[in-house]
Amino acid sequence: MYKSIIKTMKDVPLEEFYTSGHRTCQGCESAMVMRYLAKVAGPRTIVVGATGCMYVANTTYYTTSWVVPWVHTQLGGSGAAALGTSAALRALMRKGKIKEEPINVIVFCGDLGCADMGLSGVSNAMTYDYNLLIVLYDNESSANTDIQETSMTPYGAQTSFSRPGTARRIMKRRWKKSVVPMIIAGHRNIRYAATTTPAYPLDTMNKIKKALEIGGPTFIHSLDPCPKGWDYDPMYSHELGTLSVETGLWPLYEFVDGKLIYNEPTKGIVEGRVKRKPVREYLEKQGRFSHFTEEDYEYFQKMVDEMYTSWEIPGVMPIKSVIK
Amino acid sequence: MTELVQKEILLNGTQAVAYAAMYADVDVTAAYPIRPYTEVMDTISKLIADGQLDAEFIVAEGEHGQFEIVKHASLTGARTLVGTSGVGWLYGMEAIVVTATDRAPVVAVIGNRALDDPGAYGVEHNDALMVRDVGWLLVWVDTAQEAFDTALIAYRVGEDSRVLMPVGVSMDGGFLTHSEQIVRLPPRELVKDFLPAYNRGKYLVHPDNPISVAPQVNEDWVSEIRRQHDEGMERARTVISEAYESFKKVFGRYPGTTRDIKMFENPFVEPYMTDDAEVILVGMGTVSKPIKVAINKMREQGIKVGMLRIRWFRPFPTQEVMKYLSGAKVVCVVDRDYSLGSPFRGGVVYHEVRSSLYDLDERPKILSFIGGLGGREITVQDAEKVIKIGLEARDTPITRHTYWINVRGDPW
Ligand code: SF4
Numbered sequence: 102m103y104k105s106i107i108k109t110m111k112d113v114p115l116e117e118f119y120t121s122g123h124r125t126c127q128g129c130e131s132a133m134v135m136r137y138l139a140k141v142a143g144p145r146t147i148v149v150g151a152t153g154c155m156y157v158a159n160t161t162y163y164t165t166s167w168v169v170p171w172v173h174t175q176l177g178g179s180g181a182a183a184l185g186t187s188a189a190l191r192a193l194m195r196k197g198k199i200k201e202e203p204i205n206v207i208v209f210c211g212d213l214g215c216a217d218m219g220l221s222g223v224s225n226a227m228t229y230d231y232n233l234l235i236v237l238y239d240n241e242s243s244a245n246t247d248i249q250e251t252s253m254t255p256y257g258a259q260t261s262f263s264r265p266g267t268a269r270r271i272m273k274r275r276w277k278k279s280v281v282p283m284i285i286a287g288h289r290n291i292r293y294a295a296t297t298t299p300a301y302p303l304d305t306m307n308k309i310k311k312a313l314e315i316g317g318p319t320f321i322h323s324l325d326p327c328p329k330g331w332d333y334d335p336m337y338s339h340e341l342g343t344l345s346v347e348t349g350l351w352p353l354y355e356f357v358d359g360k361l362i363y364n365e366p367t368k369g370i371v372e373g374r375v376k377r378k379p380v381r382e383y384l385e386k387q388g389r390f391s392h393f394t395e396e397d398y399e400y401f402q403k404m405v406d407e408m409y410t411s412w413e414i415p416g417v418m419p420i421k422s423v424i425k
Numbered sequence: 426m427t428e429l430v431q432k433e434i435l436l437n438g439t440q441a442v443a444y445a446a447m448y449a450d451v452d453v454t455a456a457y458p459i460r461p462y463t464e465v466m467d468t469i470s471k472l473i474a475d476g477q478l479d480a481e482f483i484v485a486e487g488e489h490g491q492f493e494i495v496k497h498a499s500l501t502g503a504r505t506l507v508g509t510s511g512v513g514w515l516y517g518m519e520a521i522v523v524t525a526t527d528r529a530p531v532v533a534v535i536g537n538r539a540l541d542d543p544g545a546y547g548v549e550h551n552d553a554l555m556v557r558d559v560g561w562l563l564v565w566v567d568t569a570q571e572a573f574d575t576a577l578i579a580y581r582v583g584e585d586s587r588v589l590m591p592v593g594v595s596m597d598g599g600f601l602t603h604s605e606q607i608v609r610l611p612p613r614e615l616v617k618d619f620l621p622a623y624n625r626g627k628y629l630v631h632p633d634n635p636i637s638v639a640p641q642v643n644e645d646w647v648s649e650i651r652r653q654h655d656e657g658m659e660r661a662r663t664v665i666s667e668a669y670e671s672f673k674k675v676f677g678r679y680p681g682t683t684r685d686i687k688m689f690e691n692p693f694v695e696p697y698m699t700d701d702a703e704v705i706l707v708g709m710g711t712v713s714k715p716i717k718v719a720i721n722k723m724r725e726q727g728i729k730v731g732m733l734r735i736r737w738f739r740p741f742p743t744q745e746v747m748k749y750l751s752g753a754k755v756v757c758v759v760d761r762d763y764s765l766g767s768p769f770r771g772g773v774v775y776h777e778v779r780s781s782l783y784d785l786d787e788r789p790k791i792l793s794f795i796g797g798l799g800g801r802e803i804t805v806q807d808a809e810k811v812i813k814i815g816l817e818a819r820d821t822p823i824t825r826h827t828y829w830i831n832v833r834g835d836p837w
Contacts, residue, residue, distance in 0.1 A: 172630055178493035181455075185455070185494035186501050189499075189503035195479070198452070221490075225490060
C-alpha cells in the first residue's frame with residue numbers, strides 16, 4: 102500500500118516540474134492537474150502527452166513548461182505510448198543497459214483522445230502489468246479545436262458540434278459515459294483507479310501519489326472545468342469543480358485493490374449525511390447550458406437522482422437501473 | 426548463447442528477420458496479426474519463450490498502437506522490432522508517420538500485401554510505398570538470406586546518429602514471406618562487431634536527460650525540421666554504403682548471398698547483365714526471379730537484355746539508376762503496384778526511374794508494366810513478353826506507355 106499521504110497544503114512539495122512557459126487559458130483546471138501530477142511525481146518521471154489542449158497549449162517549442170522529460174503521442178496513442186515507454190524501461194533495466202531505479206511513467210490524454218479514439222489502447226495498457234499511470238483530463242469537449250462535442254460532453258451542452266437551433270433545442274442527447282467503472286469492470290489486474298477534480302487539490306495530488314506508489318497499470322479520471330469551453334468567468338473554475346461534486350454529478354471515489362472508497366464530500370452524500378445541491382446550481386453558471394428550459398433542468402436532475410437511488414453502486418455502477 | 430561458428434538453417438523471409446532481430450538483441454517488440462507479415466512475430470514469440478532472446482513482447486490493440494509502442498520504446502532507448510502488411514500498415518499510418526518525424530529508428534517488416542477492397546493476401550507494393558514521402562528508409566529484399574542480412578544492416582543504418590530514421594524491410598508477401606530457403610547465420614559474437622549498441626545520445630528520453638520530444642511548433646519550425654530530416658535521408662546514402670562495406674569485412678561475405686562471391690557490387694541496386702544491354706528491365710523484390718530466367722534464355726539467343734533490381738527505394742538510388750540505365754535503348758519498369766491517375770498511367774517505380782533519367786543527354790525510352798497485383802504470379806513467359814515489347818519499342822516509335830501484364834479483357 103502507499104507510504105504517505107499529503108495531509109495539508111503545507112506538506113505539498115515546493116518544487117515545480119511543470120512551470121512557466123505554457124499558454125493555457127486563465128483558469129484552466131487541466132493545467133492544475135499537470136502541475137499537481139508533476140509535483141507529486143517528482144524528477145524521476147517521464148511524462149507522455151497525447152494531442153489535445155495540454156499538448157497545444159503547453160509545449161510550444163522553446164517555451165515548454167515541462168522540467169521532466171516529456172514526449173508527445175498521437176491523439177489515440179496514449180495507452181500504447183505508456184506501454185512502449187514502460188516496456189523499454191523494464192527491458193533496458195533488466196538487461197543492464199540502464200541503471201535500475203523506479204521511474205514513473207505518466208501519460209495524460211484528453212477526453213477525445215482517451216475516452217473516444219484512444220479507448221482501445223488505454224484498455225490494452227490496463228491489461229498488462231507495467232508500471233504506468235494514465236490520466237484522463239476531461240474538459241468535456243475537444244477544447245483546443247474550438248470546443249466540439251465528444252462522448253464526454255454532458256447532456257444538452259452547447260458545442261460547435263451541438264448548437265441549439267429553432268427546430269432542435271438539445272442537439273447533444275447522449276449521456277456522458279463513465280470511464281472509471283468501465284476500466285475497473287474490465288481489467289482484473291488494475292490495483293488503483295480514481296476520479297478527481299482539481300478543485301480538491303489534496304484529493305488530486307494524493308490520488309496521483311497513490312497510483313504511482315501502488316504501481317502496475319493505474320488510471321485517474323479528472324473532471325476539469327474549462328472557462329473557454331464551458332463559458333464562464335475564469336475565477337469560478339474551482340467553484341464549478343466543487344459544485345460538480347456537491348451536486349452529486351461528479352462523485353469522487355477510488356478503487357484500491359478491488360475496494361471502492363468514496364471520498365468526501367461524496368462519501369457524505371452516499372451515506373446520507375450531506376444533502377446534494379440541486380444540479381441546476383452547477384448548470385446555470387455555465388454559458389453552455391444557457392438554452393436550458395425548466396424541463397431540461399428537471400430531466401438533468403432526474404438523471405442525477407437516479408445515480409443515487411437506482412444504481413447498483415451509488416454514483417458509480419448503473420447495473421440495477423438497467424436490469425430493473 | 427554465443428556461437429562462434431557459422432551455421433546454415435532453413436528459414437522463410439519473415440523468420441529470417443526474426444533471427445536477425447534476435448542477433449541484434451532487440452529490447453521491445455510489438456505485435457498485431459495480419460497476413461503475410463505475421464510469422465516474424467510468431468517466430469520472435471517462440472525465440473523469447475525458449476530463452477533465445479530477452480525482450481518485451483507486447484501484443485498491441487491494433488497497428489496504430491503497435492507503432493506507437495515501438496516509437497516510444499525506441500525514444501526511450503530500446504532497440505525495437507515491429508511489422509505489418511497491407512491495410513494494417515495503413516491503419517497504423519498516423520503512428521508510422523510520426524515514428525519517422527520523431528526520428529525513432531525502429532525496424533519494421535513489411536510483408537507486402539494488396540490493399541482492401543477487395544481483400545487479397547498476396548503481394549502488392551502499394552502498402553509500403555505509402556510512406557515513400559515521409560522519411561522512412563525503405564529497402565526491398567529478394568531472398569531470405571538478404572532479409573536476414575538487410576535487417577542487421579537496417580538497425581545499423583537507422584540507429585546511426587547521422588540518420589536516426591525508421592527502416593522498412595519490405596518483402597513480397599507469399600513469394601518471400603512464406604518460402605523457405607537456406608540462410609547462413611553468422612557467428613553471434615561477430616554481430617557485436619558489426620552492430621554497435623543503440624545509443625540515442627542527447628535525444629534519449631530519460632530523467633537524466635529531461636528533453637521535450639515533438640513539442641508543438643505551428644508554422645514556426647516545420648520547414649527547418651523537414652529540411653533536417655531530408656539531410657538525414659541524404660546522409661543515409663553514405664551510411665548505407667559504409668554498412669555494406671563493414672558487413673563484408675566483419676562477416677567475410679557480401680550481404681544477401683551465402684556464397685563468397687561478389688554478387689553485389691552496389692548496395693542500392695543489383696545490376697544483372699546490364700553492361701551491354703539494350704533493353705533493361707527494372708523491378709523490386711522477387712519479380713527478379715522470373716525476369717532473370719527470361720534474361721538467361723534470351724541471352725542464349727544473343728539478345729542483349731539485362732535487369733536492374735532496385736534494393737533501396739528510399740533513399741532512391743538516383744545515381745545508380747542513371748549509371749546502369751544510361752546505356753540502354755529501352756527501359757521496362759515492372760511495377761507490382763500502380764499509381765492511379767498518374768502521368769501516363771504508370772506504376773510508382775516507373776515514375777521514380779523516369780524522373781531519375783530526365784537529366785541524361787540521351788534518354789532511353791521507358792515503358793511501364795503493371796503486373797502481379799494481389800499476388801498473381803509473374804511468370805517467365807510474362808517476363809519474356811516484357812522483353813519482346815521492349816525490343817519492339819527499341820525499333821519503332823512508342824505508341825503506348827503502360828502495359829498491364831496478363832489482365833483479363835486487356836490485350837497482352
Ligand atoms: S480551452 Fe479549456 S482545457 Fe484548453 S487550455 Fe483553455 S481552459 Fe484549459
